[in-house]
Amino acid sequence: MRFPVSVMCALLFAQSTPVFAALGAAAGPAAGTPQAQTDAARAKASARVTSYSGYTVSEVVEPSGTTVREYIGTDNVVFAVSWQGPSMPNLQQLLGSYADQYVAAASEPHPGRRAVAIQSDQLVLRSGGHMRSFAGNAYVPALLPQGVTPDNIR
Amino acid sequence: MRFLTYLLCLFSTLFLFACGGGGGGSDSGPTPPTPQPVQNVQALVIDNGPAAASGSVNAPYVSLTICQPGSTTQCQTIDHILVDTGSSGLRIMSSVLASNLALPSVASANGSPLAECARFADGYSWGSVKQADLRIAGEVASGISVHIIGDSAFPSVPSGCSGSLVAENTVAAFHANGVLGISTFIQDCGSACASQALEGWYYSCPSSNNCTATTLAVNRQVGNPVAVFPQDNNGTVIQLPSVGANGASGVTGSLIFGIGTQANNALGSASIYTLNSSGNLSALYQGQVMQAFFDSGSNGLFFADSSIPNCTNSKGFYCPSSTLSRSVVNTGLNGRNSTVNFNIVNADALFQANPNNTAFNNIGGGAAFASFFDWGLPFYFGRSVYTALEGVSAGGTTGPYIAY
Numbered sequence: 001m002r003f004p005v006s007v008m009c010a011l012l013f014a015q016s017t018p019v020f021a022a023l024g025a026a027a028g029p030a031a032g033t034p035q036a037q038t039d040a041a042r043a044k045a046s047a048r049v050t051s052y053s054g055y056t057v058s059e060v061v062e063p064s065g066t067t068v069r070e071y072i073g074t075d076n077v078v079f080a081v082s083w084q085g086p087s088m089p090n091l092q093q094l095l096g097s098y099a100d101q102y103v104a105a106a107s108e109p110h111p112g113r114r115a116v117a118i119q120s121d122q123l124v125l126r127s128g129g130h131m132r133s134f135a136g137n138a139y140v141p142a143l144l145p146q147g148v149t150p151d152n153i154r
Numbered sequence: 155m156r157f158l159t160y161l162l163c164l165f166s167t168l169f170l171f172a173c174g175g176g177g178g179g180s181d182s183g184p185t186p187p188t189p190q191p192v193q194n195v196q197a198l199v200i201d202n203g204p205a206a207a208s209g210s211v212n213a214p215y216v217s218l219t220i221c222q223p224g225s226t227t228q229c230q231t232i233d234h235i236l237v238d239t240g241s242s243g244l245r246i247m248s249s250v251l252a253s254n255l256a257l258p259s260v261a262s263a264n265g266s267p268l269a270e271c272a273r274f275a276d277g278y279s280w281g282s283v284k285q286a287d288l289r290i291a292g293e294v295a296s297g298i299s300v301h302i303i304g305d306s307a308f309p310s311v312p313s314g315c316s317g318s319l320v321a322e323n324t325v326a327a328f329h330a331n332g333v334l335g336i337s338t339f340i341q342d343c344g345s346a347c348a349s350q351a352l353e354g355w356y357y358s359c360p361s362s363n364n365c366t367a368t369t370l371a372v373n374r375q376v377g378n379p380v381a382v383f384p385q386d387n388n389g390t391v392i393q394l395p396s397v398g399a400n401g402a403s404g405v406t407g408s409l410i411f412g413i414g415t416q417a418n419n420a421l422g423s424a425s426i427y428t429l430n431s432s433g434n435l436s437a438l439y440q441g442q443v444m445q446a447f448f449d450s451g452s453n454g455l456f457f458a459d460s461s462i463p464n465c466t467n468s469k470g471f472y473c474p475s476s477t478l479s480r481s482v483v484n485t486g487l488n489g490r491n492s493t494v495n496f497n498i499v500n501a502d503a504l505f506q507a508n509p510n511n512t513a514f515n516n517i518g519g520g521a522a523f524a525s526f527f528d529w530g531l532p533f534y535f536g537r538s539v540y541t542a543l544e545g546v547s548a549g550g551t552t553g554p555y556i557a558y
Contacts, residue, residue, distance in 0.1 A: 064352050084525075086346065086432070087354055088273040090317035099319055106276045106320040108469050115275045115456055115528070117470070117520060128275050128456065128526050130240035130447050132339055133432040135525055 022096020023081050024140055027058070027072045052152075054145040055079070062089065066134070071153060073145045080139035080153045086132045095138060098123050102138075124150065191416050193292030194386045198394065198407040200513045200531075204234040206325040211505075211512050212453035212531040213329060214392070216409055219289040220246065222256060223297050229289070230255050234331045237392070237409055238451030239541050241335035242342045243376035244288055244298065245272060248281060248305035249324065250331045257284035260299050262358035262368045269308045269357045269365050270301050270376060271315030272342065278318035279303040279328070280311050283356070288379045290334075293386060293411050295379035303328070310363040314353025333451065334379070336390050338433050338544050338554035341377035348372050381543055386412025389542040389553060391419050392450055394513075396536030399477075399497070401504065401511035413540050413557075414549030421549040424540055424557040427486030433554060437527040438483040444527045446484060448539065448556050452530030455496060455518035462498065464520060471501035471519040482527060486555065496532065 021027045047058045058070045066085025070078050083089045092099050102125060105118045115128030118138075127136030137153050144150075196216050203210030214237045221229035230252045259267040260283045268283040281303040288295040304323030311321075322328050335342065347355045351367040356375070358368035380387055394407035410419045427435050437446035439457060454471060465473035478498045485491040497516040504514060515535040533539070542553030549557075 063350050064346055064354070087352065088275075088278075088318055090314060090353070091319050092313070092317035095319075103319050115526075126458070126524060128528065130275070130433065130449055130528075131242060131272075131335070131337065131342060132344070133434055133445070133447065134273075134275065 021070060021072075021078050023078050023094060023098050023138055024143065025078060025096050027070065027076050027078050054147055061085075062087065068094065069154070071139070071148075073143065077143060079143035079145065079148075080137065082135075082137035082153055084135040086134070088127075088134050095125075098125075098138065098140070101125075192385055194411040194416055195418065196291040196409045196411075198237060198392065198409050200394075200405040200407075201403075202512055203329050204325055204331050207327075207329045210329050210453070212514060212517070213512075214394070214407070214409075214450055214531060214534075215330065216290065216334060218244075218334065220244075220255070220257075220300065221287040221289060223258065223285050223287055225287070228255065232331050236328075236330035236333045236451055238333050238335050238449070239337050239390075239392070239539075240447065240449030240451045241272070241274070241333065242337045242339045242378040243272070243301060243335045244286075244295075244332065244379050245279065245301040245303050245335070245376070246332035247323075247325050247328060247330075248302050251302065257286050257300070257302070259283070260285050260374060262356070262370065264358060264360075264368075266358045266360040267307070268299075268368070268370065269359050271312070271318075271354050271357070272301060272303070272376075273315075273318050273354055274322065277320035277322040277327070278315055278354075279322050280308075280315055281305045281323065282307045283376060290379075291409075291411060293380075293383045295382040298379055298382055299374055299376045301376045303332075308357075308359050308362055308365050310365065312353070312357060312365050312367070314367060315357075318354070336378055336380055336541060338389075338429060338541055338556075339378065340381045340543055340545070341372050341375040343370075343375055344372060347375060378543065380411055381546075383411060386415045386419070387543075388415065388546045388548040389413040389540060392534055392539045392541075394531075394535045394537070397513050397515050399499070399516060400508050401514040403511045403513070405513040413542055419540075421540065421557060422538075424538060425490055425492060426488065426540075426542075426549075426551050426555050426557045427484060427490050427492075428488040428551070429554040429556060430487055434526075435487065435556070436485045438485070439480070439527055444525055446482070446527040446529060448529045448533065448541070450531055450534060450539075452528050453517075454501075454528075454530050455498070455532050456520070456528035456530060457518065457526070458520055458524040460520070462518075462520065465500075465502045468501040468505055471517055472498050473500045473502050474498060475500070477516070488555075494529075494533070 064087035071080035118125040125138035198214045202208040215234045217233040219231045272279045286300045356370040357365035359365040391410040434445040462472045498518045499516045515532045540557035542548035542555045544554040
């Protein structure tokens with residue numbers, strides 16, 4: 001049986017635990033579909049979801065002990081992510097289509113080791129720390145729900 | 155020329171200690187000879203960096219020697235190893251290793267060779283884990299696991315590693331021939347990797363293109379070599395001279411092994427600030443409480459302050475229109491606190507006016523997560539900074555702690 005490539009990718013991601021949606025992407029299939037119900041069941045097992053005015057935060061503690069939070073608007077789109085803990089998270093998965101901007105910023109010539117910061121109209125990102133204590137966050141300014149400020153992203 | 159300077163520094167240091175040690179070997183009197191203290195000082199050099207990646211500032215380098223396990227002849231001395239209190243473990247770029255230095259592989263529990271992914275704040279390094287002896291100053295760490303970065307043994311990098319997006323597997327990308335990680339942690343990963351196969355740490359590689367995450371006992375992990383020394387093994391001291399507001403070139407200092415174990419590493423008037431289980435303490439800056447850490451591998455003071463303009467040329471650094479005087483209150487877990495004053499200058503102007511200088515005590519940048527204050531190398535000038543290992547007594551206090 002052959003799957004379309006996009007379905008294959010989704011399945012590959014689904015195998016790795018925990019399950020993340022990427023920044024700027026839908027947190028899951030549209031509500032009400034069978035897939036959404038499966039995802040919701042899995043989310044209950046792996047994530048703590050907290051609702052705020054205008055958005056929800058899905059918090060997952062990775063096996064390494066690092067806490068990863070996804071900030072999801074009422075449109076089901078992930079508008080921000082954050083992480084804190086002993087291991088860097090998988091930024092490829094977390095940043096999704098925004099990963100290229102991270103690569104460009106982190107690859108700029110610089111005299112030594114350092115943290116990474118991006119401040120653009122498309123993406124705001126800060127990442128820093130040291131081995132066994134990393135923290136960072138990223139958000140898409142255009143996707144911030146009304147009334148939500150960067151200070152809400154912890 | 156650079157190598158000659160190193161040799162001169164090294165020999166003068168050795169000579170001083172040979173004299174300072176007192177007592178000779180020719181006395182055949184009735185009292186047994188007093189054991190001579192091990193030479194525990196290695197020269198730190200702050201220069202442009204290795205030829206393949208010149209242009210570094212505020213990067214403290216040492217030379218060290220790695221040997222095949224158990225050998226004192228099958229060895230290679232490597233310069234420009236970055237001294238990093240922000241990581242644990244010895245990591246060497248494979249490109250600088252002599253081809254005839256045959257280091258044995260460290261095996262996983264199932265007998266396959268091991269590879270590791272070391273993740274830093276700005277990228278990842280991937281390569282084999284090998285066994286070696288480290289010789290530095292008069293100290294020896296025997297049979298330690300060493301990360302060999304960028305070797306060709308396992309060309310397929312697992313996604314749990316490459317997901318950190320930016321590869322730092324060359325001297326040019328790393329700005330060093332290797333890194334000597336001497337943080338407060340004894341292992342790089344620790345018990346988390348001993349109990350679970352975690353993505354982004356250790357991998358078992360039964361074939362060159364097949365590496366899967368694996369558990370690894372703590373005593374086989376890549377870790378702080380100081381903990382393995384037979385003596386002077388409870389921490390380190392970094393001593394750097396003061397530099398002026400325009401910086402300096404040709405700056406050398408000392409990396410001293412042990413705390414309170416020899417005459418040259420006593421705590422003296424330094425205050426101890428104990429650290430939490432993440433290696434951090436509390437810092438108060440401009441009314442904001444942050445976590446602070448002490449990282450000789452960071453070349454500036456990195457902290458978030460949106461009121462300070464960023465540079466246009468020196469990416470990642472601050473460029474205020476005039477010099478700023480700021481202060482931070484550091485508070486250890488033990489309640490000890492102190493105020494540290496520092497200046498932030500316009501890095502573009504400073505670098506342009508002092509193109510030959512490589513050591514600066516007044517550069518900072520905002521490229522850090524808002525909740526962290528990174529005391530990078532500018533903090534270390536004009537001080538003795540002590541880094542005590544977790545769980546061991548150093549000068550009468552159990553680490554982890556920082557003292558200055």
